[in-house]
Amino acid sequence: MFKYIKNDLPASIVVFFVALPLCLGIALASGAPLFAGVISGIIGGVVVGGLSGSKIGVSGPAAGLAAIVLTAIGTLGGYQNFLVAVVLGGVIQLIFGFLKAGVIGYYFPSSVIKGMLTGIGIIIILKQIPHFFGYDAEPEGADSFIEASGENTFSSIFNIFDHLILGSLVIGILGLIVILLWDNILAKKAKFFTVIQGPLVAVVLGIVFYLLTKDNEAFAISQSHLVSVPVPEDATSFFNQFKFPNFAAITNPEVWITAFTIALVASLETLLCVEASDKLDPHKNVTPTNRELLAQGTGNIISGLIGGLPITQVIVRSSANIQSGGRTKLAAILHGFFLLISVILIPTLLNKIPLSVLAAILLIVGYKLAKPALFVQIYKLGWKQFVPFIVTVIGIVFTDLLVGIGLGLFVGIIVILLKSYQNSHFLHIEDKSNGKHKIKMTLAEEVTFFNKGAILKELDRLPKETSLEINIINTRYLDNDIIEILEDFLFKAEERNIDIKLISKRGIVENPASFIHFFNERPKSDISLS
Structure with a gap:
C-alpha cells in the first residue's frame, strides 16, 4: 500500500481541503452539529477507506442524504434518536453486503453514469461561483436546485x-491562477511541483492573504x-462534541423506516459512485461492490455510535483524488487522519482559510468532470446514449443528485425497452419459391420478456397460408413470457x-399438438434449453 506514497500523500492533502468544507457544509445543511460532519469524514476516510476494496474511492457525508437527515432529526425527536437510525442503517447495509446485493451496481447504464459525473461537475461549478465571489449564503456541499436561502442555483449566481x-x-482569482499555473506549466517542469500540489499552495496563499488584509477596509x-x-x-469540550445514540428510541417504527431509507439511499449512491469512479480511474481498477457495502455498513455503524452523519462513497472527493494522482486506498485513509489531526491541533488555523480559495479548487474539479468535449463525444454515440445522458445532467442541475439519477435511469430503461421492441432478436428470411410464404425465425441465445413486444409484432404480421420455421438450436434461455406467447x-x-415447425436440439417438431406438448414438459419457471 505504501508503494505509491509519493502519489497518495499529495492527493490526500488535496482531498482533505476538498472534504473539509463539504463535511461542514453538509452538516449545516442537514441541521446537524458541525462536528458531526467532521466525524463522518474521518470515519469515511480511516474506517471505510481501510475496509473498502476501492483503490481510489473516498467516502464521507453525502449531500444526497442532507434532506433525509434534516427531516428525520425533526420527526424522530432529536439528533440522538436519529443516530439510532444511522446505526441500524449500517446494520442493514451489512445485510445487503452479505446477500450480495452489490451486483446491482453493475446494471446502471453507462450513459446514466456519465451523465451523473457531468451533472455533478456542472453543479459543482454553479454552486461554487457564488462562494468564489464571496456570496456564502448557501452551505458548501448543497446540491439541490432550490436552496435553503429561498433562492435557486441560478438566482444565486445572478445576485x-x-x-x-x-x-x-x-484571493479566489489568485488561488485559481496558482492551481492552473501549477497543473499546466510548473508540474511539467520539475518533480517538486508534482509532490507539492497547487491546491495546497493556494490554501497557504489564502491564509497569508487573510492575515495581511484583515485590518484593510477594502x-x-x-x-x-x-x-x-x-x-x-x-x-x-472536544470530547463533549461527540454525541451518542439514544437506543430507547429503537422501538419507534419511524426510526426503522428512516434506517431502511438511509441504508437504501446510501447503498444506491455508493454503488453509483463506485461505477463512476471506476470509469474515471485511469488504471481501470474494479471495485468489489459487495465488499464496498460491507465497508459502508461498518462505517455507518461506527459513525452513528459516536455522533456522525450517514456515510456514502462520494464522487466529488473521489474525483479529486483521481485528478490529483491518487493510486491506492492510502490516499483516502490519510485524508481521514488529516481531518482528525487538524480539528484537534489546528482548528484556529483552519478557520483562516477563505472559502473562495476552496471554491477555486472545486471549480477545477468540476470542470474536469464536465468538459464540453464529453457532450460532443456522447452525442456522436447516437440518441440512445445521448438522451439518458442529457436527461440525467438536466435532472441533476434542476432538481438534485438522486432525482436526476432517477430520471436518467427511467429514461434509460425506456430506451432499452424501445430498443428491444425495435430489435426483434431473431433473424427472419422470407422465401416465396413455391407460391407459399416460408418464414424462418432464428431466436438469439437469450430471449427475455423485453422481447415480448417485438415477437408479438412479428407473429401478428405473418400472412395466412405461411410456413413458419422457428429455430432455437442456439437458444440457451427462453423467458417464460416468450414461451407463453x-x-x-x-x-x-x-x-x-x-404451419409451424420447431427446430431444437431435441429434434424437429412439426405436429402442432406435439409442439404444445414439447413446451408443456418444461418446468413451470423459466427454462434453459442449453
Whole structure:
C-alpha cells in the first residue's frame, strides 16, 4: 500500500481541503452539529477507506442524504434518536453486503453514469461561483436546485454582485491562477511541483492573504466567509462534541423506516459512485461492490455510535483524488487522519482559510468532470446514449443528485425497452419459391420478456397460408413470457392456416399438438434449453 506514497500523500492533502468544507457544509445543511460532519469524514476516510476494496474511492457525508437527515432529526425527536437510525442503517447495509446485493451496481447504464459525473461537475461549478465571489449564503456541499436561502442555483449566481466581497474575489482569482499555473506549466517542469500540489499552495496563499488584509477596509474577509471548524477550549469540550445514540428510541417504527431509507439511499449512491469512479480511474481498477457495502455498513455503524452523519462513497472527493494522482486506498485513509489531526491541533488555523480559495479548487474539479468535449463525444454515440445522458445532467442541475439519477435511469430503461421492441432478436428470411410464404425465425441465445413486444409484432404480421420455421438450436434461455406467447400463437396459427415447425436440439417438431406438448414438459419457471 505504501508503494505509491509519493502519489497518495499529495492527493490526500488535496482531498482533505476538498472534504473539509463539504463535511461542514453538509452538516449545516442537514441541521446537524458541525462536528458531526467532521466525524463522518474521518470515519469515511480511516474506517471505510481501510475496509473498502476501492483503490481510489473516498467516502464521507453525502449531500444526497442532507434532506433525509434534516427531516428525520425533526420527526424522530432529536439528533440522538436519529443516530439510532444511522446505526441500524449500517446494520442493514451489512445485510445487503452479505446477500450480495452489490451486483446491482453493475446494471446502471453507462450513459446514466456519465451523465451523473457531468451533472455533478456542472453543479459543482454553479454552486461554487457564488462562494468564489464571496456570496456564502448557501452551505458548501448543497446540491439541490432550490436552496435553503429561498433562492435557486441560478438566482444565486445572478445576485452575486449584490453580495460581492472584494477580498474573497481577489484571493479566489489568485488561488485559481496558482492551481492552473501549477497543473499546466510548473508540474511539467520539475518533480517538486508534482509532490507539492497547487491546491495546497493556494490554501497557504489564502491564509497569508487573510492575515495581511484583515485590518484593510477594502480587502478584509470576515469570519462568515472563512472555514468555520468548531474550536474546543480544552480536551473536555472536544470530547463533549461527540454525541451518542439514544437506543430507547429503537422501538419507534419511524426510526426503522428512516434506517431502511438511509441504508437504501446510501447503498444506491455508493454503488453509483463506485461505477463512476471506476470509469474515471485511469488504471481501470474494479471495485468489489459487495465488499464496498460491507465497508459502508461498518462505517455507518461506527459513525452513528459516536455522533456522525450517514456515510456514502462520494464522487466529488473521489474525483479529486483521481485528478490529483491518487493510486491506492492510502490516499483516502490519510485524508481521514488529516481531518482528525487538524480539528484537534489546528482548528484556529483552519478557520483562516477563505472559502473562495476552496471554491477555486472545486471549480477545477468540476470542470474536469464536465468538459464540453464529453457532450460532443456522447452525442456522436447516437440518441440512445445521448438522451439518458442529457436527461440525467438536466435532472441533476434542476432538481438534485438522486432525482436526476432517477430520471436518467427511467429514461434509460425506456430506451432499452424501445430498443428491444425495435430489435426483434431473431433473424427472419422470407422465401416465396413455391407460391407459399416460408418464414424462418432464428431466436438469439437469450430471449427475455423485453422481447415480448417485438415477437408479438412479428407473429401478428405473418400472412395466412405461411410456413413458419422457428429455430432455437442456439437458444440457451427462453423467458417464460416468450414461451407463453408461442403457445398462444399456436391457436391463432391454426385459424390462419399457418404451419409451424420447431427446430431444437431435441429434434424437429412439426405436429402442432406435439409442439404444445414439447413446451408443456418444461418446468413451470423459466427454462434453459442449453
